[in-house]
Amino acid sequence: MKAPHIKITPPGPKAREIIQRDDRFLATSTKTSPLVVRKAKGAVVEDVDGNLYIDFTSGVSVTNLGHVNEDVLEAVEAQLKDFWHFAGTDFYYDIQVEAAELLARLTPGDHAKKVFFTNSGTESIEAAIKLARWNKEGKQFLAFLNAFHGRTMGALALTASKKVQRERFAPWMPGVTHVPYAYCYRCPYQLTYPECSLWCATTIEKNYLNGLVPPKELAALFFEPIQGEGGYILPPPGWTKEIERIARENDILLVADEVQTGIGRTGAMFAVEHSGVVPDVIALAKGLGSGLPIGAIVFDARLDFGVKGAHSNTFGGNALGCAAAVATLKTIEREGLHKRAAVLGEAMHKRLEEMRGKFPIIGDNRGIGLMQATELVGEGMEPAVKQRNRVVEEALKKGLILLPCGQSSVRYIPPLTIEDELLTAGLGVLEESFKAVS
Numbered sequence: 474m475k476a477p478h479i480k481i482t483p484p485g486p487k488a489r490e491i492i493q494r495d496d497r498f499l500a501t502s503t504k505t506s507p508l509v510v511r512k513a514k515g516a517v518v519e520d521v522d523g524n525l526y527i528d529f530t531s532g533v534s535v536t537n538l539g540h541v542n543e544d545v546l547e548a549v550e551a552q553l554k555d556f557w558h559f560a561g562t563d564f565y566y567d568i569q570v571e572a573a574e575l576l577a578r579l580t581p582g583d584h585a586k587k588v589f590f591t592n593s594g595t596e597s598i599e600a601a602i603k604l605a606r607w608n609k610e611g612k613q614f615l616a617f618l619n620a621f622h623g624r625t626m627g628a629l630a631l632t633a634s635k636k637v638q639r640e641r642f643a644p645w646m647p648g649v650t651h652v653p654y655a656y657c658y659r660c661p662y663q664l665t666y667p668e669c670s671l672w673c674a675t676t677i678e679k680n681y682l683n684g685l686v687p688p689k690e691l692a693a694l695f696f697e698p699i700q701g702e703g704g705y706i707l708p709p710p711g712w713t714k715e716i717e718r719i720a721r722e723n724d725i726l727l728v729a730d731e732v733q734t735g736i737g738r739t740g741a742m743f744a745v746e747h748s749g750v751v752p753d754v755i756a757l758a759k760g761l762g763s764g765l766p767i768g769a770i771v772f773d774a775r776l777d778f779g780v781k782g783a784h785s786n787t788f789g790g791n792a793l794g795c796a797a798a799v800a801t802l803k804t805i806e807r808e809g810l811h812k813r814a815a816v817l818g819e820a821m822h823k824r825l826e827e828m829r830g831k832f833p834i835i836g837d838n839r840g841i842g843l844m845q846a847t848e849l850v851g852e853g854m855e856p857a858v859k860q861r862n863r864v865v866e867e868a869l870k871k872g873l874i875l876l877p878c879g880q881s882s883v884r885y886i887p888p889l890t891i892e893d894e895l896l897t898a899g900l901g902v903l904e905e906s907f908k909a910v911s
């Protein structure tokens with residue numbers, strides 16, 4: 474059967490029963506959609522009541538090769554038969570080295586690199602924080618308002634996206650100063666690009682480093698090449714390069730959080746490649762294992778801890794995760810899926826712009842590759858939060874899975890392998906959903 478195909482408005486009876494049990498036993502701090510998945514393949518998802526959906530979420534930018542990708546499946550199955558886990562931080566095995574070699578080769582920069590494997594995005598950020606402090610006399614950090622870097626106490630200190638993520642959790646790691654990000658649609662300085670001459674970047678040096686946080690106190694500057702959870706905010710040309718210059722000239726480590734933007738999502742293997750910037754540290758997770766939990770930091774080899782036991786974990790570089798990562802990276806490279814994302818992203822953006830002409834509720838369409846979003850607005854550019862939530866609900870009822878981001882945006886992150894017809898059909902459902910709430 475072809476997606477979308479809705480037999481019964483979700484959540485159907487089987488879904489409702491599972492949601493009730495979930496409500497009883499799972500912590501009530503997660504879950505945003507009443508979709509109960511039974512099976513998924515490629516960009517198509519079947520729920521427990523037999524409805525078929527098109528997936529514009531990829532498990533939040535994780536299953537970039539589509540659900541149950543055959544190459545990854547084969548690699549993980551082969552590894553499952555050999556061994557599953559062997560404390561890769563204490564012992565040696567080839568698949569872990571192969572994953573590190575691939576990451577070192579594929580990440581930007583020709584310099585020698587090293588890898589530390591983690592289990593999630595937030596753990597990659599923690600590793601980057603510790604690596605920066607290990608290397609630098611300064612122990613503080615710069616990060617951006619609206620950033621999302623994770624929820625453990627170090628990463629949470631860098632995160633400044635939504636109130637609910639921080640409320641009642643203080644004190645988190647001290648020593649983080651946040652500066653406004655390059656959010657052109659709602660410029661924090663009410664300026665316009667390019668006449669602004671990238672004031673949002675240069676002010677960091679002029680006003681922050683020159684007064685508030687002397688560079689000597691700083692270990693690193695953390696940034697997302699495109700802010701993800703914060704609303705898919707794409708900085709204007711030149712901004713990332715200026716951030717790199719500021720970090721270099723003030724001897725601050727530059728950490729790119731590519732947890733959401735990496736692994737082919739934006740039309741390049743890593744989003745920083747669009748700007749030509751070479752960070753000292755790149756933090757990864759999400760798409761790296763196509764759904765098996767694995768993360769990593771890839772860093773300039775000169776920053777290596779060099780002392781055994783200084784930083785470690787149990788599951789980092791787990792054999793199954795590494796097998797999935799190697800297969801994922803090789804498949805993207807071999808099939809040029811990042812390039813496919815660039816082409817599909819352009820077509821998607823064009824279609825979204827056509828919709829903007831029809832629905833005044835669409836304030837801004839932005840993104841690159843298959844990391845696109847729409848910001849919904851009301852009168853006077855007021856964030857249209859309720860309407861955004863309704864678009865997500867309407868789309869689900871019509872067979873399209875969406876996720877919100879930012880205050881009033883909806884994001885589109887289908888698998889890079891999504892068939893052209895499914896992408897077109899999904900955009901059709903999206904248009905109907907905009908119509909329904911307009």
Ligand SMILES: Cc1ncc(COP(=O)(O)O)c(C=O)c1O
Pocket residue numbers: 593594595596598621622623624697701702730731732733734758759
């Ligand atoms: C940019 C970024 N960094 C870090 C994280 C945290 O990753 P995780 O949820 O795997 O801890 C996320 C998660 O959405 C993210 O988007």
